[in-house]
Each structure stands twice: as structure tokens, then as C-alpha cells.
Amino acid sequence: MKIICIGRNYTNHIEELKNERPTEPVVFMKPDSAVLLKQHPFVIPEFSNDVHHEIELIVKISKVGKYIEPKFAHKYYDEISVGIDFTARDLQDKLKSKGLPWEKAKAFDGSAVIGDFIPINQFSSLENITFELHSNNQIVQKGNSNLMLWKIDELISYVSQYFTLKIGDIIFTGTPEGVAAVKSNDVLEGFLEGKQLFRIQIK
Ligand code: ZN
Numbered sequence: 687m688k689i690i691c692i693g694r695n696y697t698n699h700i701e702e703l704k705n706e707r708p709t710e711p712v713v714f715m716k717p718d719s720a721v722l723l724k725q726h727p728f729v730i731p732e733f734s735n736d737v738h739h740e741i742e743l744i745v746k747i748s749k750v751g752k753y754i755e756p757k758f759a760h761k762y763y764d765e766i767s768v769g770i771d772f773t774a775r776d777l778q779d780k781l782k783s784k785g786l787p788w789e790k791a792k793a794f795d796g797s798a799v800i801g802d803f804i805p806i807n808q809f810s811s812l813e814n815i816t817f818e819l820h821s822n823n824q825i826v827q828k829g830n831s832n833l834m835l836w837k838i839d840e841l842i843s844y845v846s847q848y849f850t851l852k853i854g855d856i857i858f859t860g861t862p863e864g865v866a867a868v869k870s871n872d873v874l875e876g877f878l879e880g881k882q883l884f885r886i887q888i889k
Contacts, residue, residue: 687854689716689798690845691742691771695835695860702863711836711844716771716793716858721800727887728796730868734774739868740861741819741827741876744769745838746803747855754846759839762851764806766838767883768817768876770799771858775867800856801876801883809879812838820875821868829862 693712694700700707722728730737746765754762771792778791809815812831819827831837836844841859842851868874872888 687718687852687856688849689718689720689856689858690849691716691792691858692836692841692860696829696833696862697835698833698863699861699865702865711841713845713848714788714792716798719795720793720798722796722798722886726796727889728772728799728868728874729889730870731774731794731796733790734777736774736776736867738773738775738865739819739821739827739874740771740773740865741817741829742769742771742858742861743767743815743817743829743831743838743878744800745842745857745859747842747851747857748853750850750852752846752850754843754851756839756843759842762842763838765803766806766812766815766878767801767803768819768878769801769856769858769884770819770874770876770886771861772797772799772868773865775865798856798858799874799876799884799886801878804878804881804883816879818877819864820877821872823873826866827862827864833862834859
């Protein structure tokens with residue numbers, strides 16, 4: 687199983703990090719060892735003093751595919767959820783400034799939180815789905831799929847030009863604004879259309 691992540695898919699988040707607006711999706715990956723095991727806390731790694739939460743809509747691939755056309759992309763997934771793309775921002779800034787790959791800042795152990803999945807037939811439209819991250823019972827990030835620069839089907843089509851999608855692969859579709867550092871004892875909860883899909887403790 688692999689995790690394919692999209693960066694810079696929401697205008698307001700691009701602006702908060704002062705990034706350039708991309709002309710194509712920004713893509714990076716996390717290995718399966720990045721998945722935070724269910725019921726486990728997230729331990730802030732020693733190599734960072736600035737680990738940020740990024741709440742994202744995530745999609746689970748249900749069918750093998752390559753060179754998928756956007757109009758057929760909906761046949762390749764039937765469940766979605768929310769997850770966190772934990773990012774060691776201090777390390778990422780260092781790597782970015784040198785033009786180096788981001789993996790150490792993005793793909794470390796525990797950096798991928800995956801919520802419980804919900805069948806997509808429970809939503810009337812995937813184009814208008816709200817999601818939220820709460821930290822210690824306060825809303826810290828709020829997103830809506832209608833603000834994505836590239837929609838789920840376009841992303842599936844795009845990434846499948848480079849990587850064969852396999853059953854169980856997960857796509858992280860990018861974070862809206864509001865990313866911020868986590869600290870010990872924070873409790874983070876992810877919601878999709880008001881339904882809680884994960885709850886994790888920071889250590
Ligand atoms: Zn992200």
C-alpha cells in the first residue's frame with residue numbers, strides 16, 4: 687500500500703505558506719510505515735520542533751488503474767475519510783530552500799493519520815463536503831471540497847499517469863489553511879460532515 691499526497695490544492699493555504707500557485711498538482715509520497723497505528727498516540731519526532739497538522743480529505747483506491755481518464759476516475763474509489771499529513775515544517779523549510787526532496791519532513795513514522803472510511807454513496811455530492819480538525823475541542827482547520835484547485839477525479843487521473851494505483855492505496859488531497867504546530871498533550875479530532883472519524887493524542 688502506498689500513500690500519494692497532494693500539496694498546494696487550496697488557495698488560502700498556498701497564501702499562508704507564501705508558496706507559488708502551481709500549474710500542475712504538487713505530488714509526494716509516504717511509505718506504509720508512515721501510517722499511525724489505530725489507538726496509538728502521535729509522538730513528536732526528536733528531529734523537529736515545529737510539527738504541523740494538516741487535515742485533508744482522503745480517498746481509498748478500490749480498483750487497479752493506470753492512465754485513468756477523469757470521467758472514469760469515480761469507478762476507482764468508493765470510500766473517503768479525513769486524515770492528517772503531519773509535517774515537520776522546520777525541516778521541510780530547510781529542504782525546500784535547498785531544493786531537496788521532502789520525505790524526511792513528510793514521510794516519517796506516524797506522519798499519516800487515517801480516519802475511519804465512509805462509503806461515498808452516503809454523500810449527495812463529493813463537490814461540497816465539509817471537514818474540520820479540532821484541537822483540544824477548538825476548531826483549528828475547516829475545509830470544503832468545493833475549494834480544491836483540483837477535484838478528486840482530476841487528482842486520480844493525474845497521479846495515475848505516473849503511478850499505477852492499487853487497491854488500498856490512499857490519496858491525501860491537500861490541506862486548507864490553518865496549519866499550525868502541535869504540542870504534547872494536544873488531542874486532535876477529525877470530522878467529515880460533522881462525523882468524528884479519528885481522535886489522537888499528541889505525545
Ligand atoms: Zn498535506
